[in-house]
Amino acid sequence: MSRLKELRKYVDAEINKMEDHDKRTSAIAHLYGVSLAATMIAKKRGLDPEIASMAAMLHDLHAYKTGSYEDHAHKGADLARAILGELKLTGDAETDMICSAIYHHDDKMAVDSPMDEVLKDADVIHHCMNDLSKQIKDKEQARFDKICEEFGM
Ligand SMILES: [Fe+2]
Ligand SMILES: [Fe+2]
Secondary structure, three states: OOHHHHHHHHHHHHHOOOOOHHHHHHHHHHHHHHHHHHHHHHHHOOOOHHHHHHHHHHOOHHHHHHOOOOOHHHHHHHHHHHHHHHHOOOOHHHHHHHHHHHHHOOOOOOOOOHHHHHHHHHHHHHHHHOOOOOOOOHHHHHHHHHHHHHOOO
16 A cells, blocks of 8 residues: 555544534545645646645644644644654655645745645645635735646646
């Protein structure tokens, strides 16, 4: 089994503990949607698509587990470190890269490391493109415009 598949198995089991059916469905749609977008962006930018995809699978897990978005990026980075430590799928540098991306993913107005930016952009793509009829948030508009330009959309 690939390590991405193994991580997804773990994340699926965690999400399946959520009681609300609709919230569970949107959590799965979001994590897998961001994961696919992260794979594409990382590949385009010459970064590791597998690491990007793994970061995406974990990025909002703290919020889904606790039901709160309060500081979920920073808390989510700690949770991801604990999970990756338990699953032993990644080397230290890879774990650091994944946790950094999760830690920074809510700082959409700032520019951080290239892998941090992959996760932010993938998150924004899913927020903005999962339903094109939905209003784009002010804090995501500029980033979304830049992504569209990069991808010729
Ligand atoms: Fe988030
Ligand atoms: Fe997200």
